[in-house]
Amino acid sequence: MILSFNTDYHYEIGPTYDGKVPEEYRLQKNHTGIAYLSWYIRKGSVELTTADSTRHLHKGDWAFMDPFTTRSHHFSRDAELISIRFRLNWRGLHFIPPRLGLRTDHPKEDTALLKSAEALCAFEAIHRTKTHPSSPATLCRRSQYFSEWLYQWHKNREAMGVQATAPIDPRVSEIMAIIGQRPSIQPIDYAQLQTTIGLSKAQINRIFKSATGLTPRKWCEAQLLRAAEDWLLANQLSVKEIAARLDFFDASHFIKWFRAHTNVTPTVWRTRKTPL
Template identity: 30%
Template sequence: MNAIPVKSKIASDQVLKISPFKEVIKPTVPHKHADYFELIVLSQGAGFHTIDDYTFDVTPPDIYFLKPGQTHCWDFSRIPKGFVILFREELLNSEGLEVVYQLPAHISLADGGILFELVKRFYQDYQSNTSLTILKTYLQLILLKILEQSGAFIQRDVTFNAVYYQFKSLVNENYQRIKKIQDYADLLKMPASRLNLICRNASGKTPSMLLNERILLESKTLLSNTPLSIKEIAATLDFSDTSHFVKFFKINTNLTPGLYRELAFASAKKSV
């Protein structure tokens, strides 16, 4: 089936990779990265960047942030310049985890001068094989600087709990095949009732709601970015039958999958 491809730009044994953004104008096909975060810092360029079901204007200086499992593609009209920082979750301390799970997908900067200089120095030290301890500190500082310069902030009224982010990561990795919350609780070695309490305190949502949100997001992405039939999408997402998938989608969107696809295609044609 022509599902959305999963690409990896980082070796399995790497926890961090920094490189200049490719200075080419070439549309990319929708794809995703399974098990690492991607931070893109652009100082130049123009065009569009689609992340899941949102399309953003590329208006540097700006930042794009992708969590594991998100689908994205580029369509540039002007040569882009900047840096790409790839990193895995194990590189972050608890404060870093708080930041990455609250960062928006797009941040437009009024003045990216200080941040760009910091990223350039980060890249230079990375190229010089500086110790991982120092590089981790760079990453932490850059994430905090992004929050500062964007005017965003960590929601301190939300109780931080590492288990919540572990659950979110597990959902990103397993939503297609693991549908029972008890199974996630077993992976986290805790009662389902405890997981439910943690998720409610951290997000105001139950584990089931969070899981359904992830399945729904992937459903929308497959409908708008692939030629897969409704039946094939239902099978890809491991629904027992097509009617079950259609019912799930309609309950959560008030639209049938077919109508959602028609509207998505019509919207895409208008933006061209």
């Protein structure tokens, strides 16, 4: 489900999870993705490692991770948690600048953030297994639960000192429009960019990274990963067909690339119903 609160922000809720951590998710290494991820530890513990730090989280702890956060984690066998993920498109970006490192919190009491997370997870648990299309009333209720979660999530983010986003350089938006026309593993056509934008390759890379925190190549990889995930979720194309659509040399090339970014093969990723 995609929500658009204004012309800049487009949200899409991903899988939610509330309960015991399945065995296959207890231990993962070097996992990344393009979704915002929030965990609330209900029981047990987890050792969570990112490029910046290693944290040991226990009952009552929250963990918040932005897109492109590479993490390794090890949950205790008795671990239970709430896990909520959502994707975002903000003026061509899959995150709200600035992109932050791992944040943790331990509220002294139950908060509106936790209550909204519980309500969203409870609603999703009821409707997750239904195979028939959702009614307009159901979609409306889902939107309400998700909107309340997002509101509380944004409040929590602001409470951690995150400042409002700055306008993006219009030249950067133009670069995105050119290189994002079709997701592809092929190299960026800098000759076209230089002619259209009127800047050198070095200048293009500099203004793009200054505005987004990513190089044009990394930004393209994010578009590529999102397209791959969407096609895998749709379950209408084979891995070989997806590889061809994204201009990989062959299926093996795509599988190797996808595994380097997600730590699992496309086939395994497609079969996992409740990712953390």
